Amino acid sequence: MLENFKINLKEIDKIKKISRDEKEFRIKNLNYFNKVGFPDKKIEDWKFSDLKGIIYKNFDKLNIKNINSKFKNVDLINDFDHNYITLVNGELNDINFKFEEKKNLKIKSFYNDNFLDRIQDNPLINLNHALSKNGYLLEVEENYRFKKVLVIYNLFTENLRDNILNSRNKIKIGKNSELHTIDLVINKSKHKFINNVYEDIILDNNAVFKNICIQNEKSEGYFHKFSKNTLASKSKYSSFIFPSGLKFNKFDLEFNLEGEESECNLQAASFLGKNDHQEIKTRINHFAPNCKSYQRVKNVLNSDGKGVYQGKIFVKDIAQKTNAYQLSKAMLLSDDSEFDSKPELEIYADDVKCSHGSTSGSIDEDSIYYLMTRGLNRKESVKLLVNGFLNEVIEMIKSNTMRKFVKSKLERHVHGY
Amino acid sequence: MLEIKNLKASINERDILKGLNITIKPGELHAIMGPNGSGKSTLANVLSGKNGYKISGELKYKGENLIEIPVDERAQKGIFLAFQYPTEIPGVNTNNFLKTSLNKIRKARGEKEVDTLSFLKIIKEKSIELGIDEKILSRQLNVGFSGGEKKKNEILQMKILDPNLTILDETDSGLDIDALKTIANGVNSSRDKKKSFLVITHYQRLLNYINPDFVHVLSDGKIVRSGRMELAEELEKTGYKKIN
Numbered sequence A: 001m002l003e004n005f006k007i008n009l010k011e012i013d014k015i016k017k018i019s020r021d022e023k024e025f026r027i028k029n030l031n032y033f034n035k036v037g038f039p040d041k042k043i044e045d046w047k048f049s050d051l052k053g054i055i056y057k058n059f060d061k062l063n064i065k066n067i068n069s070k071f072k073n074v075d076l077i078n079d080f081d082h083n084y085i086t087l088v089n090g091e092l093n094d095i096n097f098k099f100e101e102k103k104n105l106k107i108k109s110f111y112n113d114n115f116l117d118r119i120q121d122n123p124l125i126n127l128n129h130a131l132s133k134n135g136y137l138l139e140v141e142e143n144y145r146f147k148k149v150l151v152i153y154n155l156f157t158e159n160l161r162d163n164i165l166n167s168r169n170k171i172k173i174g175k176n177s178e179l180h181t182i183d184l185v186i187n188k189s190k191h192k193f194i195n196n197v198y199e200d201i202i203l204d205n206n207a208v209f210k211n212i213c214i215q216n217e218k219s220e221g222y223f224h225k226f227s228k229n230t231l232a233s234k235s236k237y238s239s240f241i242f243p244s245g246l247k248f249n250k251f252d253l254e255f256n257l258e259g260e261e262s263e264c265n266l267q268a269a270s271f272l273g274k275n276d277h278q279e280i281k282t283r284i285n286h287f288a289p290n291c292k293s294y295q296r297v298k299n300v301l302n303s304d305g306k307g308v309y310q311g312k313i314f315v316k317d318i319a320q321k322t323n324a325y326q327l328s329k330a331m332l333l334s335d336d337s338e339f340d341s342k343p344e345l346e347i348y349a350d351d352v353k354c355s356h357g358s359t360s361g362s363i364d365e366d367s368i369y370y371l372m373t374r375g376l377n378r379k380e381s382v383k384l385l386v387n388g389f390l391n392e393v394i395e396m397i398k399s400n401t402m403r404k405f406v407k408s409k410l411e412r413h414v415h416g417y
Numbered sequence B: 001m002l003e004i005k006n007l008k009a010s011i012n013e014r015d016i017l018k019g020l021n022i023t024i025k026p027g028e029l030h031a032i033m034g035p036n037g038s039g040k041s042t043l044a045n046v047l048s049g050k051n052g053y054k055i056s057g058e059l060k061y062k063g064e065n066l067i068e069i070p071v072d073e074r075a076q077k078g079i080f081l082a083f084q085y086p087t088e089i090p091g092v093n094t095n096n097f098l099k100t101s102l103n104k105i106r107k108a109r110g111e112k113e114v115d116t117l118s119f120l121k122i123i124k125e126k127s128i129e130l131g132i133d134e135k136i137l138s139r140q141l142n143v144g145f146s147g148g149e150k151k152k153n154e155i156l157q158m159k160i161l162d163p164n165l166t167i168l169d170e171t172d173s174g175l176d177i178d179a180l181k182t183i184a185n186g187v188n189s190s191r192d193k194k195k196s197f198l199v200i201t202h203y204q205r206l207l208n209y210i211n212p213d214f215v216h217v218l219s220d221g222k223i224v225r226s227g228r229m230e231l232a233e234e235l236e237k238t239g240y241k242k243i244n
């Protein structure tokens, strides 16, 4: 059992070659984290996910030392041609953009270049700001469309044990450019660790970004990711997330629709089982007129799995003709499973179309009966229905290759049911 | 093939079947008619093994007591129910489902599973025979199917799974005249000395095509009359009121 976890300020002295601004920024954030600690359910944003309780219960100690992560060979996906980068415990290792014109992109190791950020009200962001030393920066020049998808292999190594990994990534996509990425977890770790990611994605006018995030390999990791996405005029962002379920797994996603006619589309599907606790929290800020946002979150919960969806749509007074849609559906397979959902609308414009809905319920017994009269046993019927339920999200992936790939990865998940 | 003796079934404290007797021999086709709410679908459900009913009496299929046998095993033993209201199942692709189902049944019979190619061949052949637009089979199972398409999809499954005992629960309701003929042909071409049918219907028209060996009238949970085809003709004229 861990108690009253604090981080010594000396840890920041260990980070070499940093400017005074940066040092101050880190110290300021660390002080804040030390004051508040891991968030607990008294904080509104964390009311369904008592991280402090979870961490204190499951960890005896935490190690903030950066782990020496040498390059590991990764089994690359064979299903389709792709560019890739490899992140080993968050650190940028291998880069391969063989399908692209190099002059149109820039990729490098990165942690931060902006020390003016105000103090955030999420202690995990402060922790990240204070300690992150790893991550990548990817910039795509104007008027360049990636020829092939970029796969980001997120490898977690065997020697992780009680570590807190803090990494920070940034993607900037220039005017009229287009990038597709797949985030894939490859897990070699055997023990508990915390993975805390801060992500910044910036789309310039008319830029297109499509991302598929697949955590198909389960670990003992406790994951938190904060993602800040900024969309300029007429840019389009689409994200499919297929999280695996972990002892703790929280996606905190903020979309800022700053330019007119920008669009974001977020879809998620998960199968959560024993000991899983997963939260998807979104905040969609409609700051400009004529923007669209679409969210669909589907969860299947088995055993004592717990799922949370907190989705907020904010529409600024000038953001007329906003079209915002939000839907959460949960299927509960066990009496011990739990799903909490908190949809929220905060609207200051009068000419908007906003709708939200949330349903959760057990599996349909009539459907099971129908399938069983055709010779499938109960388990097979449930599996077919669960896959069907989650498939509705997968079917929205436009590319055939990607859809097939995701399907094969995800069906293995449900396989364990 | 099927022996039902003094079958009683209740659900939610409501007695629905109140001592029902029918014996169906191999090769026979029996029709059941009866007013709305008399318990016809309940009988079909109970035969298929649906949960939730309190059951007493005797239910024997090929000499074996059925009551303890779960739904999927009954299907694997060759009992097939075509639903009055086929369930819509979102997200489940019809073809995938049909293939999974066929292979489960084949496996239970000790036959080799079919691969996708031969499966598609079977499907093509049967859909043409039944006048089914193959396109609907790449859609989600029964979702958005028209009433007639749903019924045809049930008969398609019957054809593919090739059961010993087929129960059709108002499969003819809601079908246009041509579809009715195709479905009757589908049933007729499946009939042989070994296979039996229990056909629930409200209309004589289907029976004209498929020539039942026996016609029964179910009323308030009991068989109140049994006879031959003439009984159906009589009912068409007089209705059920005079029967009781």
Ligand SMILES: Nc1ncnc2c1ncn2[C@@H]1O[C@H](COP(=O)(O)OP(=O)(O)OP(=O)(O)O)[C@@H](O)[C@H]1O
Pocket: B011, B012, B014, B016, B034, B035, B036, B037, B038, B039, B040, B041, B042, B043, B084
């Ligand atoms: N789950 C249930 N709970 C309570 N009553 C039920 C239930 N299921 C059926 N019933 C009742 O039992 C009776 C018989 O129903 P059933 O569906 O078997 O009739 P049916 O003969 O098939 O009628 P129809 O010709 O309209 O299809 C009806 O009065 C119905 O309301």
Ligand SMILES: [Mg+2]
Pocket: B040, B041, B042, B084, B169, B170
């Ligand atoms: Mg009925």
